[in-house]
Amino acid sequence: MTELSTMKDGVANQAEASDRVLQILAEAGRLFASKGFEGTSMRDIALACGISKSLLYHHFSNKDEIYARVAVGSTLELYLFVRDRIPDGPPSQKIRAFMVATAEYFRRYRWAWIASTTAFWNDPDRQRHKERLTRRDRFENFLRGLIQEAIDAGEIRKVDVPMTGRLILSSLNWMHRWYNPNKSATPEQIADTFFDMIFNGLRSGELVELPAAEPPKAGRRKSR
């Protein structure tokens, strides 16, 4: 199921592409990620690759296509990548695997990930942007299915499913803003920690029954 693993320097899913094309995609992804789409010129990309600007137009028809190959081509198989890493077992563990797999994808295709989630995300008139959003919808709906599964199995509370999905995805999607690859924790470890926090909650103590009758302010005490 991982025949899609033709990759180089974090450029995902670019089968049958020449070394030069892969180089361009890698450099362009890095630049898009750090300076944005509008902030990156074709001259920047050419300079980073050590080639002439014209050569970019030999391999790609325009700037949008480079971005599409970086971003769309990279989110292309996120859904499949994650789906294939969901084990059989209790639904809650599937959610955990979902988070860890997404984090692994982030780690492997980091620049392309950042580029695709950063650049002109709300430009309404970009045709291929819609394709990417469709893929992300499928990805998100997959997560919602897992959450519903966990609810049906009685593993998690009867929470609002879309909102729960947004919380989980938020914890992963914001990671690129603070994640430092030189620090010790891997994205997978971070995702695992976040799953623990979200699934088990932060609250200490065994679940004694709810202080339901109590107004929130007066609540819990256990002075230090």
Added chain:
Amino acid sequence: MTELSTMKDGVANQAEASDRVLQILAEAGRLFASKGFEGTSMRDIALACGISKSLLYHHFSNKDEIYARVAVGSTLELYLFVRDRIPDGPPSQKIRAFMVATAEYFRRYRWAWIASTTAFWNDPDRQRHKERLTRRDRFENFLRGLIQEAIDAGEIRKVDVPMTGRLILSSLNWMHRWYNPNKSATPEQIADTFFDMIFNGLRSGELVELPAAEPPKAGRRKSR
């Protein structure tokens, strides 16, 4: 506490500014938020305001200053805004108030918020960002203090404090990517829901019946 509330159209903390300047800041914020800093030209801003491009340079020295007034000027008092809305009471409720207050700030200064968290966040020329980042650090450290407080009070588990802060902030910081002001839930309600999910966890409580033959869930429980 709210002497900082000179605002118009979601432009925060722009005291003693003329109507025209406020208009420019509002329109520029909206454009920066939707098209990014590099993607927004001075002509765009002038056109949106119905004025000439020259007039922008009469009121501001350059494009960066407009961005600074929108973004830096808006995150300027986020820390104070939130701090003043933290009630006395149990630390966990302070964390909840922190989240709700941040969400309120997001709702009130939405465009400026998006512009400041979107545009060239990792520009190598961090100088103009340093001030803004310093403020955000203070903001984040404030949250970490609340988390530590809750741990010391025994209200929440002995979790990793910075990581917990990142989870909480992620849930809020990613909101602008999916929040729809036309839908029913307010940002404050969303933040409240997220607090409940993170604090109490998703896992169903003891009262859930144990399906007799069901194998246990692979030992994810963390004992404290």
Added chain:
DNA sequence: GTTTTCACCGACCGATCGGTCAAGCCCGGC
């Protein structure tokens, strides 16, 4: 009544943008 101040504008600047094009370079097949 004169001068100063200030919001405002149209024309313009050099630089850079995305993109084009005709021509060279290189290398395997005749």
Added chain:
DNA sequence: GCCGGGCTTGACCGATCGGTCGGTGAAAAC
């Protein structure tokens, strides 16, 4: 030999970029 065809280039294009300049008109200050 020399012939095609893919890789590569520098010169160039119109458009647009951020920013400047000289000036206008009306109110405020003297």
